[in-house]
Amino acid sequence: MTGVLSGADWSRPDSFKDTQCRNIIIHGYCKFENEGCQFNHGNSKETENPTTEEAPVARSMTPLNVKFNAKTSSSFTPGKSPVVRSPDFSTAPSFQPGGPVNEQTTVSDVPRGNGTMSPTPMNSNAASFAPSFNPYASESFTPSVSAGGIPSSQELVGAMHGSNASISSPIPSNPYASSTGLPSGGMVGVGHPMQGLPPPPPSGALPMNPITQFPTVYPPTHSVLQYHLYAPDPPPHLKIPLKPNERTPETLFINNHLRDRLVKNNQTALQVFPRGSLPDIVGDYFGLVPMDFHNRTSDKKRYNGHDNSLYKVFSNLDGKIYFMRRIHDVKITDVSQVSKPFQVWSKIRAANITVLKDSFVTSAFNDTSLCMVFDYYPQSQSLYETYGLNNSASSLNQEMLWSYLIQLTIALQTVHHEGLALNGLDWKKVIVTSDPARIKVTDIGVFDTLNYHNEGRVLHKEQQQTYVELAELMMNLVHKLCGTQGPIENLNSYHIDPLFKSCVQYLFDSANDNKNIEEFTKLFAPKLLSVINSLQFNGEYLEQQLSRELENARLFRLICKLNAIYGRLESRIDINWAESGEKFPIILFFDYVFHQKDDTGKNVMDLTHVLRCLNKLDAGVSERFMLVTPDEMNCIIISYKELKDLIDSTFRSLTQ
Numbered sequence: 001m002t003g004v005l006s007g008a009d010w011s012r013p014d015s016f017k018d019t020q021c022r023n024i025i026i027h028g029y030c031k032f033e034n035e036g037c038q039f040n041h042g043n044s045k046e047t048e049n050p051t052t053e054e055a056p057v058a059r060s061m062t063p064l065n066v067k068f069n070a071k072t073s074s075s076f077t078p079g080k081s082p083v084v085r086s087p088d089f090s091t092a093p094s095f096q097p098g099g100p101v102n103e104q105t106t107v108s109d110v111p112r113g114n115g116t117m118s119p120t121p122m123n124s125n126a127a128s129f130a131p132s133f134n135p136y137a138s139e140s141f142t143p144s145v146s147a148g149g150i151p152s153s154q155e156l157v158g159a160m161h162g163s164n165a166s167i168s169s170p171i172p173s174n175p176y177a178s179s180t181g182l183p184s185g186g187m188v189g190v191g192h193p194m195q196g197l198p199p200p201p202p203s204g205a206l207p208m209n210p211i212t213q214f215p216t217v218y219p220p221t222h223s224v225l226q227y228h229l230y231a232p233d234p235p236p237h238l239k240i241p242l243k244p245n246e247r248t249p250e251t252l253f254i255n256n257h258l259r260d261r262l263v264k265n266n267q268t269a270l271q272v273f274p275r276g277s278l279p280d281i282v283g284d285y286f287g288l289v290p291m292d293f294h295n296r297t298s299d300k301k302r303y304n305g306h307d308n309s310l311y312k313v314f315s316n317l318d319g320k321i322y323f324m325r326r327i328h329d330v331k332i333t334d335v336s337q338v339s340k341p342f343q344v345w346s347k348i349r350a351a352n353i354t355v356l357k358d359s360f361v362t363s364a365f366n367d368t369s370l371c372m373v374f375d376y377y378p379q380s381q382s383l384y385e386t387y388g389l390n391n392s393a394s395s396l397n398q399e400m401l402w403s404y405l406i407q408l409t410i411a412l413q414t415v416h417h418e419g420l421a422l423n424g425l426d427w428k429k430v431i432v433t434s435d436p437a438r439i440k441v442t443d444i445g446v447f448d449t450l451n452y453h454n455e456g457r458v459l460h461k462e463q464q465q466t467y468v469e470l471a472e473l474m475m476n477l478v479h480k481l482c483g484t485q486g487p488i489e490n491l492n493s494y495h496i497d498p499l500f501k502s503c504v505q506y507l508f509d510s511a512n513d514n515k516n517i518e519e520f521t522k523l524f525a526p527k528l529l530s531v532i533n534s535l536q537f538n539g540e541y542l543e544q545q546l547s548r549e550l551e552n553a554r555l556f557r558l559i560c561k562l563n564a565i566y567g568r569l570e571s572r573i574d575i576n577w578a579e580s581g582e583k584f585p586i587i588l589f590f591d592y593v594f595h596q597k598d599d600t601g602k603n604v605m606d607l608t609h610v611l612r613c614l615n616k617l618d619a620g621v622s623e624r625f626m627l628v629t630p631d632e633m634n635c636i637i638i639s640y641k642e643l644k645d646l647i648d649s650t651f652r653s654l655t656q
């Protein structure tokens, strides 16, 4: 491959002779001169004895403001100047990832910025972006290109992270991309407990799709984010053996399962239904979305014989999403019945209890309803829905039983410490909020509000009863784990941890009327250590995942800024944007980053190049590089720092 070709007339090979070889201009010599390079090397001999005065010395260029205009510049006239010498960039520091910038750069280190990418000697110096960087010594560098020009997943990933991996061909198509995998018209992909089942219409609340019997949902299913459009990990038998310095996508991005769960959580949280017959606004909340699509009949006894409904709501006060339980037709007239229980229960803060946010009586539903508002956990299901329905208990194991017992003990301890009781602890009122096995007691304060005027309540008795309820809850899970049913007497025949059995027996012990948390906790103290251990591991794991995505919005913001600037009308008519104008480097830079072409004029889609340039721009490194106009008659030497300042000031001027 010979010098840079873009200045020649391709239809006339003769014209090459009239065109100054760019290698001469940039490097001072062309190593292909005797190997068939067609361009004019007329000055090459002179370059061997450069005359200092005549050389277009880069030192004399003030980056950003000084440009080499071939038409006007006396110091830099390609094809006219008899002497071409490499500019001295000894003072120009180059970019070093993760380290101070001191290394000297010569002109051969300066990448071209004329919107072309050519595998010429000059461009082969692209590695000079980071001269001290040895890709093969690095652990996070993926230089190889897979056979056939199709980038390997490692290359894609490397590119996404700004490593030097190169992408020169389109991303392989996703075999799953053609199918949405979503049932039409349904409440799909949103993770509702009853997702996929045709639920009965909740009491006159929702317009139903007459064909599917699903409620009509927004956003419509065709605009639902398709999670599977993310490239999944390849199956193990297709995994390419990696070099020590290569990485797979899994090691660079957020874990696929975690991402999937968080995306679905977001979507579930943001999904809304058409209003239907529900009120627009209830108290400080709007956008009610009914949530009780399950088929079982409500346990009215729990609500003193009243019906109840569940909604996801949006707060008018803080814009957040909450979970609202409405108890119908309560006929509350005493304000303190609502306010007093709220005051005590809303103070409860424990990792395993949903926070009570608000409690009020409203006539918005055309009755006197009690509304209790809790923190909302998208996609959460009760323990009953998670393990109690069908054969959903397959994921349950002994370790999870311990984890649940300990988490519920934390909830109990917090509530008892505040002089309250968790009345009606039940596996239908404990929701699984996260993975792995994180649970929260929900519905706190409802019992106390509804039974506020009940004189015969005894706190100690209620607290003791909670231990029994906890035991029953754990037994429900034990039955699901062992696939059994039966009374507590049969506990010894179950294949579970003997320590766990003794804990459940303690909770069930009717002879002991003075159970307390301290005593109970001692029974499983050794288990606490392993649960704390796994919680710590999980915390570290999440932190590590978070750190991988920490900076992912940075370049997006930068691209937004660039796009806001680039291509505006003023850039076509304002003198500042003309070739001699101060804003012209922005235009050249945009082309340099996004519109690269190779020496045959073919578009180059090198994500690595884009990410590398944008990262340097964002960091404002002092590395200098050369931007060249498409006709190669002008070029500018500028540092990323100067360019960043220029872009910032231009963007600011747009917003003023």
Ligand SMILES: Nc1ncnc2c1ncn2[C@@H]1O[C@H](COP(=O)(O)OP(=O)(O)OP(=O)(O)O)[C@@H](O)[C@H]1O
Binding pocket: 193, 291, 292, 297, 298, 299, 302, 308, 310, 323, 354, 374, 375, 376, 377, 378, 379, 380, 381, 382, 385, 428, 429, 431, 442
């Ligand atoms: N704080 C919460 N955030 C998000 N979802 C919740 C929350 N609390 C409960 N849910 C969801 O609501 C579902 C139904 O809860 P619940 O079992 O209390 O229904 P219900 O219709 O009130 O039943 P019942 O009438 O028998 O009390 C739960 O399975 C869970 O998915």
